[in-house]
Amino acid sequence: MAGPKGKKQQKRGVDFKKIKRKIGKKLPPAKNATNTEIKSKAIILPEQSVASEKAGLAVNKRGLTLKELLQQTSHYSSKVRKEALLGIKDLFKKYPEELRLHKYAVIEKLRERIGDDDDRVARETLHELFKSVIHADCKEDNQELFVSLMMPYIFNAMTHLAIDVRLMAFTFLELVIQYHPPSFFLYAEKILQSFEDILRRNQFYLEDKKKLKTALAGLGQCLSLLPCNKREVSSLEKNDAGQRMLHAFEPDLPAKSAGCSVIIPKLKDLVPVLVNCFQDFIPEVQRGSLLDQQSFDCMLSILHSINLAVKFFFYMTDEGKLESRPSQEGLDVTMLTISMTLLKKLLVLFPLNMTNQLSEKDDVEYFGLNAELTEIFLYLSKWICPPAILLEKVLEFLENSLLRKICPDTRIGKALEKREKWKKREKKEKQERQEKQLKHLISLLPFVPKLVSQVPDDWKSRLLQAFTEAFKDCNHVSPLKLACLSIMEEMLVPRQDVVYLDPSVPEIFDFQIAWIRELPMLLILMGDKNPSCSQVVLHLLLRLGQRSLMNSSFAWEYDNMQFSLQPFFSNQNDGDSPFVKLPRDSQELSLCCLLYFSHLDSLLLKSIADCCLCPHLEHHVLFRIIEVLHSSYKSGHIQIADHISFLITLLSSFSVFPGTSDKKEFIESDVNISKESDVIILNRKALKSLTRIVQSCLSEMGDNSLVFQMLEKVILEQMSQIPPLDNLCAMLRMLITLDSKATIISQQAFISLGNILPWYLIDIVHCTAEEDKMVPGSICSSACCYYLTPCFVLFDKSHELLNVVLKTLGSWITKSSLACLTPDQTRYTTEISSKVDAVVSVLQLMHKDNKIWQIISSFKAEIDCILESIIVLQSSKEISMTIEERHMVQCALGRLRTLHSGMQSV
Structure with a gap:
């Protein structure tokens, strides 16, 4: 039933009200939302900023400390790692003390990056940091500790799967060995095995020869450390490179070098690998292709490494005396095996050439390759009997090398013609090619003496002629001249009863005389411009003088050499003689050479006296000259008249005043009085010492009366010219030395002395008076006794x-x-x-x-x-x-x- 119409319906309550929102508008907070906003005033405390925390610390240009930079070297980003390494380099250059304080901690951290497989640039940056900064600072530190920190990580990188990392490890190895060579013998077995492994993997370098060149560079440096002469071999056992190693850092390190016992088998395995590497380039050569520079460099490096290995084996069997080495028979069998391998696979390729026309650059490169092959062949000739045709090729190559017929446009040591027409780059390249050819030619010279003694007579003459022309043709400052002198000594003065050339053969003797006659001119030409070469020449002259005592043919030629040596001692163009400019040890060699002349000519003595009076000659050298000449006199090599004349010349012409003999001119010159006075005092002392030495020499020459009769006339002539006071005093003392027992002065001498002594006494008075005026050259009154004594002795007699x-x-x-x-007579006043x-x-x-x-x-x-x-x-x-x-x-x-x-x- 329906309700009453007038009654209103009751409204229901709504729990949620739907609100329409615009798209994109921010929602307001919920009514029950908790407000978490905190409002407070800023609290500022001192020393809280990052910059203030680093105040006083060493930082790089980015404001990072060493600790922060080292942490960044382990960053996942290769770019950050690279920037960290550059920052460390910048910090160390700015603060060197940081490196000295934290050196080993830095090395321990940075070594982890040797095997960095992410970025090639980072590895190269690390290598540059070690090379330019860290290694340079470690030269005087514990090198063994540094090596012990680095080598395990280098070996670990050598086994890396990435070929670039492995090659970079060899670069680090080269750096370590460069700064500490004994480290190679500590790790020789591992190092050589690593080189063998990398060279067997030939698939990488056939495409990129730069990688092969990197590996070969390190191998060449290692093999160059192998002993190659008796001194180095015998000292290898004594050189315990690891005796000071701190093993607390790396417990698995070898405590002692294994010596050559592990090197020999490793080299035996390595040489065939190198031969195979070289053969990979042969097809390209045989096709007549023009090789690039990297191919030439790789081929030359391979041959050079083989050459170093063969040279090591040669000296181990010929001169080495190591207790730990294998038996002689074992070494011979090893070398016979290696020799046959090299003969069949390598030497049959000699000489390497191309059928087409070569450029001058390629000509020099092929010369270097053939020179290395020649050297290898000559070393191996001890174990193998090479085919006659191969020997003929080697001898022709050696002859043509000495005569410069291989690269006629690059004559060594000669001035390059028309330099002004060349560009700067062309000049530099030309010079580099000449240096390469010169280096290879010098390496072949040591084989000349032995070859000359073994080859047939026709080749003997050809090689000697080529060697002589090479010696005469090269410039006196060229390294080739020095190398020729060393080889010449072996062929002129035999060692250990090994006679390479028999001087009884007229043709051989003619070559030897030609070499000897070149030596004085070469010595004068070089002077002090090339002291090392001058010393070699003097040493050779001394050895020739010693041999001349036993060989009459050489003795005659050696005596004639003194006429060519006169310019060497005499002053040239009012300047110092070449002898004066030489170092002390070279001067001593020059004087020792004088002892072996059977007769010293008066002209040579005159030149030596001229040298003795040079103001720049050291006084002890002057006294040494007198000692040597007096020894030659006592041996009968100098006539008594010449010897007396030499001694009188020294006393009469020795100048106390530096730079001038005119007292008045010197006194009036604008000089520092105190400084010049010191020089004069030193010169006076030298003249007094010289006087005593001359007096001693005269007293040993025989009967005083006879000696006095010989020198009286000469010395009075010198004194009559009224020389300076000190020289006149020296000559008077010479007189009274010979007149010590009885008066033997002639009447003519009395007349001369009567005219000389008054002026001598006046000189003493004036020099004493000048003391109050502080004039250079004055003498103190207490020293008058030294000058007056000769007069008083004569007056008493x-x-x-x-x-x-x-x-x-x-x-x-x-x-x-x-x-x-x-x-x-008016030197002072009238x-x-x-x-x-x-x-x-x-x-x-x-x-x-x-x-x-x-x-x-x-x-x-x-x-x-x-x-x-x-x-x-x-x-x-x-x-x-x-x-x-x-x-x-x-x-x-x-x-x-x-x-x-x-x-x-x-």
């Missing part, structure tokens, strides 16, 4: 000589004596007042010696004459003198009267 000197001094005061003075003062000063010096003054007292008439001459001079009106000059004369007169009064009381 001959009172007549003293009388002559007093009369000469008195005659100088008279007015007429001034007109008689020669230019040489003022009469100065002469009066000097004469009186001489008498005062004599007064200080009681014995001489007692002798003078017997010549009162001469002293009275001097006194009266001064009095007359003082009162004379004909001679005009200034007030100062008259005062000087008055003072001198007073001093003389005092002496005169003392004489009367005697």
Whole structure:
């Protein structure tokens, strides 16, 4: 039933009200949502920023510390790793102390990246970091510890599946061995095995020869460390490269080098692998194709490695004396096997050439390959008997190499013509090709002596002729000249009873004489420009001199050599002689060569004397020259007259004043007084030492009276020229040395000494007076005794000589004596007042010696004459003198009267 119409229906409650929302409009938060917003003020504390935390720490340009950079080297991104390595390099260059403090920690961390297989650039960056920064700083540190840290990771990378990682490991190995060569012998077995493994996988380098070149470079460096002479072989056992290894880091490291016992079998396996690698290039050569530079480099590296291995075996069997090496028979069997392999697969290809026209560059490259093959063949000839046709080819190649017929456009050591027409790049390439050819040619020279002694006579002459032309043709600064000198010594002076050339054969002797005659000219030409080569020449000359004692043919040629050596000792163009410019050890070799001349000519002695008087010659060298020449004199190689003349020349011409012999010129020059005075004092000491040495030599020459008769005339002639004070004193001392027992001076000598000694005494007075003026060349009054002693000895022996000197001094005061003075006798002054003062000063010096003054007292008439001459001079009106000059004369007169009064009381 329906309800009443007027009653309204009751509304129901709504739980959720649907709200229409616009699309994209953000919903408001729910009414019951919790407000999680926190509002607070910022709290600022000091030292909380990242930059402030690194204050005072070493950082790179990106603001990263060493610790952060090392952590980034392990990042998954190769780019980050690379940037970290560059950052470490930048930090170490900016802060070197960081590397020194954390060196080994850095190495321990960075070595992990050697086998990085993700990025080649990162590996190369790591290699550059080690090469340019870390290795350079580790030179003086514990190298063994560094090696122990690096080698396990390098070997691990060598077994990596990726070929690029393996090759990069060999590059790191090359770097380690370069900075610490003994490390090769510690790990020789593993290293050689790794090289063998990588070279057997030839599929990679046939496509990319650059990879093969990388591996061969490291192998060549390792094999170059193998001993190849007796000294190196015997020292190998003593060189315990691992004795200071810190094994706490790597417990599995070898404690001691295994020596050559493990190297020999490994090399035996490695050589055939290298031969197979080389044969892979042969088809391309035989087709006449033009090879690229990388192919040439790889072929040359392979042959060079084979050559080093063969050379090692050769010296192990020929000279090596290792207790740990295999038996001689075992080595011979090994080498016989290797020799047959090389002969069948390698040497049969000699010489390598192309049928088409070669460029100069390719010509030089093929020359290098053939030179290596030639060297291998000559070493192997000890174990195999090569076919005659192969031997003929080798000899022709060697002859043509010496005569430069292989690369005629690149003559070694000669100035390149028309350089101005070439571009800079072409010049550089030309020079590099010449250096390559020169290097290969020098490697062949050591075989010349033995070949000459073994080949038939026709080839003997051809090889000697080619060698002689090569020696004469190359420039004196070329390394080829030095190499030829070394080989020449073997053929001129045999060692250990091994005679390569018999000088009794006229043709051979002619070549030997031609070589000997080239040596003096070469020595003069080189001088001090190439000291090492000059020393080799001098050593060879010394050996020739020693052999000349046993070979009359060489003795005659050696004696004639002294005429060519004169320019070597004499000063050239007012400059120092080549002898003076050489190092001390080379000078000693030069002097030792003089001992083997059977007769020293006077012209050579004159040149040597000229050299002795050079101001730049060290004094101990001068004394050594005298010692050598005096020894030659006692051996009968120098005539007594020549020897005396040499000694007198030294005493009379030795200059105390550096750079000039004119005292006045030197005194007036603008010089540093104290410095020049020190030089003069040193020179005076040297002259005094020289005088003593000459006196000792004269006393050993025989009877003093006979020696005196021989030198009296010569020495008086030198003294009559009034030389400087020190030289005159030296010659006077030479006289009194020979006149020590009895007076043997002739009448003519008395006359000469009577004219010389007055000027000598005046010199002493003036040099003593100059001391107060601080003039270079002055002598202190206490040193006057050294200069006066020769005069006083002569006066004591001959009172007549003293009388002559007093009369000469008195005659100088008279007015007429001034007109008689020669230019040489006016070296100080011509003022009469100065002469009066000097004469009186001489008498005062004599007064200080009681014995001489007692002798003078017997010549009162001469002293009275001097006194009266001064009095007359003082009162004379004909001679005009200034007030100062008259005062000087008055003072001198007073001093003389005092002496005169003392004489009367005697």
